[in-house]
Structure formats: C-alpha cells, structure tokens
Amino acid sequence: MNFHTSLIHRFENEGTQFAYVTSSAAVVQLDQVSTGILDSFSDPEGEDPARWLESLDKELQQETREAFDELAAMGILRPVGAPNAPPEQLPPMPFPLSTLVLNVTNKCNLSCTYCYEYGEDRIAEPKKPDGTPRLPMMTPETACKSIDFLFESSQGRSGVSITFFGGETLLNFKTIRAATEHALERSRELGRSVGFSLTTNATLLTDQVIDFLVEHRFGINVSIDGNRLDHDRHRTFSSGKGSYDAILPRIRKLLEKNRPHGRPIGARVTLTRGMAPVPETFHHLAGEIGFDSVGFAPVTSAEDHEYALGEGHLGQILLGFEDLAGEYVEAALRGERHAFSNLHDLLQEIHQGINKAHPCGAGLGLLGVSTEGELGLCHRFVESGEHALGNIEDGIDEEKRSEFLAKTHISKKIACHECFARPHCSGGCYHEAHVRYADATQPNLHYCEWIRAWTDLGLRCYGKIACGNPDFLETFNQATHPPKVATVKDEVTP
Ligand code: SF4
Numbered sequence: 001m002n003f004h005t006s007l008i009h010r011f012e013n014e015g016t017q018f019a020y021v022t023s024s025a026a027v028v029q030l031d032q033v034s035t036g037i038l039d040s041f042s043d044p045e046g047e048d049p050a051r052w053l054e055s056l057d058k059e060l061q062q063e064t065r066e067a068f069d070e071l072a073a074m075g076i077l078r079p080v081g082a083p084n085a086p087p088e089q090l091p092p093m094p095f096p097l098s099t100l101v102l103n104v105t106n107k108c109n110l111s112c113t114y115c116y117e118y119g120e121d122r123i124a125e126p127k128k129p130d131g132t133p134r135l136p137m138m139t140p141e142t143a144c145k146s147i148d149f150l151f152e153s154s155q156g157r158s159g160v161s162i163t164f165f166g167g168e169t170l171l172n173f174k175t176i177r178a179a180t181e182h183a184l185e186r187s188r189e190l191g192r193s194v195g196f197s198l199t200t201n202a203t204l205l206t207d208q209v210i211d212f213l214v215e216h217r218f219g220i221n222v223s224i225d226g227n228r229l230d231h232d233r234h235r236t237f238s239s240g241k242g243s244y245d246a247i248l249p250r251i252r253k254l255l256e257k258n259r260p261h262g263r264p265i266g267a268r269v270t271l272t273r274g275m276a277p278v279p280e281t282f283h284h285l286a287g288e289i290g291f292d293s294v295g296f297a298p299v300t301s302a303e304d305h306e307y308a309l310g311e312g313h314l315g316q317i318l319l320g321f322e323d324l325a326g327e328y329v330e331a332a333l334r335g336e337r338h339a340f341s342n343l344h345d346l347l348q349e350i351h352q353g354i355n356k357a358h359p360c361g362a363g364l365g366l367l368g369v370s371t372e373g374e375l376g377l378c379h380r381f382v383e384s385g386e387h388a389l390g391n392i393e394d395g396i397d398e399e400k401r402s403e404f405l406a407k408t409h410i411s412k413k414i415a416c417h418e419c420f421a422r423p424h425c426s427g428g429c430y431h432e433a434h435v436r437y438a439d440a441t442q443p444n445l446h447y448c449e450w451i452r453a454w455t456d457l458g459l460r461c462y463g464k465i466a467c468g469n470p471d472f473l474e475t476f477n478q479a480t481h482p483p484k485v486a487t488v489k490d491e492v493t494p
C-alpha cells in the first residue's frame with residue numbers, strides 16, 4: 001500500500017523545519033530524518049514504504065522505520081486514498097452556553113457609514129412580524145432575566161461571560177449597571193464566576209461610567225479607526241462631524257484610570273478602503289494613545305460599497321500585518337509583550353492546538369439576545385425572524401439550533417476539506433456568509449487566499465518564537481488581551 005503526506009503545511013525558520021498538521025492542528029518540529037521522509041512521500045501518488053525503506057542504506061533503515069511509524073501515528077503520513085475530510089463529530093446537544101451577548105440597545109449616537117446595523121447588509125428586521133416597532137432599549141428586567149437564563153443554560157461550567165453590545169452600548173448604561181449588579185449577586189449565590197465585557201464608540205465615557213467599568217473589571221474594546229483623518233472619514237455624528245476629537249480625551253481618561261487595576265483595553269479598527277498603512281495606524285493607537293492592544297477587522301460588506309476592500313487592498317493590509325508581525329516577534333524574542341492582538345490571538349490558537357469544527361461560538365456556547373429577549377445566533381443575528389433561536393422566557397429552540405450546527409459543521413463544507421487552514425477558519429463568519437451569499441451556512445470562499453496567507457504568517461512567527469525564545473510561548477496559556485465579542489475578523493480573519 002502506498003503512503004503519502006496528509007494535509008499538512010510545511011514552514012521553516014532558519015533551517016529548522018516544521019509541519020502544521022491540519023487533522024490535529026498540531027505544530028511538529030521535524031528532524032533531518034523526518035524531513036527526508038516527508039520529502040520522499042510528498043507526491044500525491046505516494047510511495048510504497050517497504051520498498052522505499054529497502055532502498056536506503058542498511059544502517060539507516062531502523063531509525064527511518066521508527067520515524068516513519070511515528071509520522072504515520074501522528075497522521076502526517078497516511079495511505080493514498082484515505083480521506084482528508086474531518087470527522088463528522090457533532091457537539092453534544094444541548095450544548096451548555098458560556099456567553100450571552102446582550103444587545104442593550106439598537107440605537108446609536110453615531111452614523112458610521114459602514115455600520116451593518118443601519119446599512120443594507122442589516123439582518124435585523126426593523127419591525128416585528130405583527131408590524132409593531134421593536135423596542136430600542138433593553139429594560140433592566142429583560143437584562144436580569146437574560147442573566148438568569150444564562151446561568152440556567154450553562155450548567156457544568158464554572159463561570160459565564162456577559163458581553164454588552166449595541167448600537168452604542170453606553171446609551172443604555174442604566175441597564176448595563178443593573179445587569180452587572182444582578183449577575184454579581186447571582187454568581188455569589190451560585191458560587192460561580194462571571195466576567196463582563198463591552199464594545200463602545202467611547203463618546204459616552206463619563207467619569208461615572210469609567211469608574212464603574214474599571215471597578216467591575218470590564219474587558220473593553222473601543223471602536224476607533226486610527227488617526228483623526230481615517231477615523232472621521234466614516235465614524236461621524238449624524239451632522240457629518242467626525243467623532244475623533246470628542247472621544248480622544250475620554251479614551252485617555254479611561255486608559256489612565258484603568259491602568260493600575262483593570263484588564264487590558266483594546267482598540268478595534270475597522271479597515272476600509274483608503275486608510276493609512278496598518279503599521280501607522282497601529283503606532284498611533286498603541287504608541288501615541290496608549291491602547292493595551294490593537295486589533296484590525298476588515299469591513300464586512302458587499303463588494304460594491306465605496307469603502308469595501310478589494311483583493312489589492314487585502315494584499316496591502318497583509319504586507320502591513322507582516323511588518324507588525326516582525327515587530328511582534330522581535331519583542332517576543334526579548335520576552336516582551338506587543339500589542340498587535342490579531343497575531344497574539346492567532347499564536348494563542350496555534351499554541352493551544354485549537355481545531356475548530358465551527359468557525360466561532362455563535363449558536364454553540366454563545367447566543368445573542370435582542371432588546372426584547374429574543375435569542376439569535378450572535379449579536380449580528382438578533383431581531384431576524386429567519387435566524388431566531390427562541391427567547392429567554394421559553395428557552396432555546398434546540399431543534400433549529402442543532403439543525404444549524406449540523407449544517408455548518410466543517411465536515412459539511414466540502415470546499416474546505418483540502419484546506420490546511422481549516423482548523424482556524426472552519427469556513428468563516430456566518431454573518432459575512434449571509435451578506436455575501438444570502439446563506440449563513442456557506443463557507444466564505446471569497447477570502448481563502450487571504451486566510452491561508454495569514455495562517456502561514458502566524459505559523460512562521462510561531463516557528464521563530466519556538467526556536468528563539470520558547471519560554472515566551474507559555475504566555476499563550478493565559479488570556480492577556482481583552483476578551484471580545486467575536487467578529488468575523490477577530491475570530492476568523494486577521
Ligand atoms: S473558507 Fe477557505 S480558507 Fe476557510 S477553511 Fe474553507 S477553504 Fe479554507
């Protein structure tokens with residue numbers, strides 16, 4: 001029987017060879033013998049191992065045979081014709097929740113041009129099926145009930161996470177405060193932990209709000225797009241005036257008050273056409289303003305928007321990411337932390353051997369809750385009849401949830417089966433797929449090249465750090481960057 005290499009991605013660092021094994025998401029450092037074996041068995045037609053071993057010098061045969069067996073046991077070599085398809089192992093249902101994303105408001109005090117909430121890519125239906133308008137603000141009662149629902153639906157987990165989202169989340173600070181206090185009380189009663197996070201445009205960060213968020217150790221992500229020019233191009237008030245000057249002093253105060261006590265604070269940049277190079281934006285946010293981490297998310301939109309990114313733009317962004325990745329690795333080799341969170345998160349996934357059967361937690365451990373308590377796959381799918389998954393009063397529509405998760409399991413995405421990057425991507429964001437293909441269950445095949453290039457970059461950085469300062473990899477066993485509401489670019493693309 002002929003053998004050949006399975007689905008692996010090979011990379012090297014200054015002569016040290018590595019293989020990333022797609023079936024297990026493991027990074028394997030190869031010695032000279034293993035490298036020679038993989039070179040000899042790389043042809044898709046394969047090679048007969050017995051015949052090949054016999055062709056070697058006698059004294060090499062024993063060592064090579066052992067190395068061959070080890071590579072076969074790790075799934076790096078396999079019989080020709082054995083399928084690359086991931087096994088169809090569906091998660092046990094009902095899967096316990098770990099996170100609820102509460103859409104505490106669907107209103108915003110900004111009018112960002114690319115916002116999915118108000119644009120034509122919007123999934124949420126503005127009116128209920130009976131024609132009445134949806135509630136713009138979640139009441140404290142609905143938020144507290146949602147939290148009770150989360151504790152009940154997360155049995156077996158020691159802790160839960162609550163993320164507040166909008167619209168502009170802080171427009172409904174009253175509900176955030178009530179929900180936080182209620183969650184803390186319940187967590188004490190139940191002897192379970194609870195963590196909080198939110199995303200904000202920073203316009204409403206008053207002293208009182210900042211003190212509350214710092215005191216309760218919120219993970220905070222601030223939406224900011226870089227320097228004044230880039231930020232104000234899209235992130236404007238309804239008058240058309242940019243919001244940069246309004247938010248900068250508030251952000252500085254938040255960072256100052258948070259630094260001694262709180263968790264790291266992240267900047268989240270939406271990348272659109274025509275922006276300054278990524279490294280310049282990064283240094284403005286991390287260096288000049290002082291964010292603890294900076295993450296970039298290419299805008300999610302249909303291709304025809306003037307701000308949409310084309311392939312050329314994505315190539316430019318990747319070059320910028322390469323520069324930042326170089327800085328990150330240099331810092332890691334000195335044992336220092338660097339604020340480029342896309343790479344940090346990717347390296348953490350690589351180090352932990354994360355192998356996703358679904359692209360993100362949506363519908364699995366994570367659900368979104370609308371202002372009225374309706375459940376959706378995630379925050380981007382609430383208030384959409386088609387994607388509704390029950391409500392906090394009657395519980396999760398388990399049949400619909402299971403059906404969706406079965407349809408979106410990586411084993412069902414045939415086009416992804418031969419892709420080495422599938423442990424990270426697993427087909428990509430459901431929301432992006434809905435926008436692009438009007439079907440949330442489809443893999444996002446429009447950005448595969450980009451995903452594979454980004455994954456390759458992450459692996460090469462991992463190899464450099466593994467060779468130069470392996471102790472640094474220990475930091476990936478701790479969560480150091482702010483927790484986030486998963487978005488397509490946070491979880492799936494850089
Ligand atoms: S969507 Fe593309 S990059 Fe992602 S797993 Fe599928 S084939 Fe790979």
Ligand code: SF4
Binds near residue numbers: 360429430492
């Ligand atoms: S990756 Fe997409 S589907 Fe998943 S949680 Fe984020 S926005 Fe929702």
